[in-house]
Amino acid sequence: MSNTNDVIIFGGDSFTWGEGLELYLDTPKWVNERTNQNGWTELYQKQDYDSQKFRESNRFPSIVSNYFNVDPKVFSQNGGQFETPIIHIKGNLKNSVGYSANNVKYIIIQFTGIQRMLLHLDIDCDCKFCNLLGFEKPFNLYIKYMHKHINNDVITDIDYWGLNWLEKKEGIPYKNLDYSTIFKQIDNWFKPMYTRNLNLFIEKYVSNWEKIAPVYFIDSWDETSSNIINELEEFKKRMIPLLGFDNNYYTNYLDWETTFPYKRIVDEFPNTRNGHSTLLQHQYIAKSIINHLDGK
Numbered sequence: 001m002s003n004t005n006d007v008i009i010f011g012g013d014s015f016t017w018g019e020g021l022e023l024y025l026d027t028p029k030w031v032n033e034r035t036n037q038n039g040w041t042e043l044y045q046k047q048d049y050d051s052q053k054f055r056e057s058n059r060f061p062s063i064v065s066n067y068f069n070v071d072p073k074v075f076s077q078n079g080g081q082f083e084t085p086i087i088h089i090k091g092n093l094k095n096s097v098g099y100s101a102n103n104v105k106y107i108i109i110q111f112t113g114i115q116r117m118l119l120h121l122d123i124d125c126d127c128k129f130c131n132l133l134g135f136e137k138p139f140n141l142y143i144k145y146m147h148k149h150i151n152n153d154v155i156t157d158i159d160y161w162g163l164n165w166l167e168k169k170e171g172i173p174y175k176n177l178d179y180s181t182i183f184k185q186i187d188n189w190f191k192p193m194y195t196r197n198l199n200l201f202i203e204k205y206v207s208n209w210e211k212i213a214p215v216y217f218i219d220s221w222d223e224t225s226s227n228i229i230n231e232l233e234e235f236k237k238r239m240i241p242l243l244g245f246d247n248n249y250y251t252n253y254l255d256w257e258t259t260f261p262y263k264r265i266v267d268e269f270p271n272t273r274n275g276h277s278t279l280l281q282h283q284y285i286a287k288s289i290i291n292h293l294d295g296k
Contacts, residue, residue: 011085018059063286
């Protein structure tokens with residue numbers, strides 16, 4: 001806790017939240033958990049006061065905020081969709097407690113997979129697709145359809161309606177496809193929608209947030225997302241270069257993580273199957289942000 005009212009708002013998903021960091025706590029309970037496979041639900045149920053404090057203290061938002069003597073504002077729940085940082089940042093700017101917008105020093109967003117994106121990016125969208133499908137992600141609808149089609153499961157009328165909408169409005173086909181090669185094509189079909197919404201993200205949200213505080217980005221851990229994001233100049237110019245274990249800097253997250261002794265927690269503790277950033281990587285992300293904000 002800082003002794004000022006200043007804050008840094010961090011947007012992201014489970015990588016930002018620090019999922020899996022409790023596995024580095026050297027108590028008998030958590031040393032033993034390094035040999036177990038836990039989904040997030042199981043891991044959450046095993047949390048205790050010490051593990052929560054360890055995770056919160058050792059995730060990169062806290063390390064950065066301690067350095068700058070400010071409070072970190074991190075989404076309280078684990079995980080995240082593409083719109084989660086939007087909800088989190090808007091909420092902190094509108095409903096701040098103990099600080100004002102003038103106290104926001106930086107806004108830092110670590111991107112999740114863009115497959116988790118709403119059709120029109122807007123959580124308040126009133127279009128027919130979002131209303132009828134309950135804000136289902138188009139990519140999820142498409143993957144669900146493919147699995148049902150391949151397994152000869154029942155496909156609902158509302159799913160067909162959504163797929164027809166995507167084909168007509170977004171040019172994303174679903175009829176008479178070669179399902180043996182479809183996964184090689186799907187990213188290209190969705191790319192125009194992703195690109196449109198990424199540009200909208202800058203125009204509608206980031207440009208307004210930057211009237212309050214500088215906004216910076218950290219690349220996505222997902223390959224497709226990283227490739228598309230790094231094609232766009234408005235994202236590249238806000239991207240924080242990440243300091244690798246080899247002392248070189250990287251804007252591509254997947255290139256960066258290969259420089260470490262362990263790419264993910266699962267590589268350090270294989271039985272956990274936890275695909276999140278290691279304790280060491282959180283420390284290096286924090287160094288990267290500090291160096292960037294300090295102009296080093």
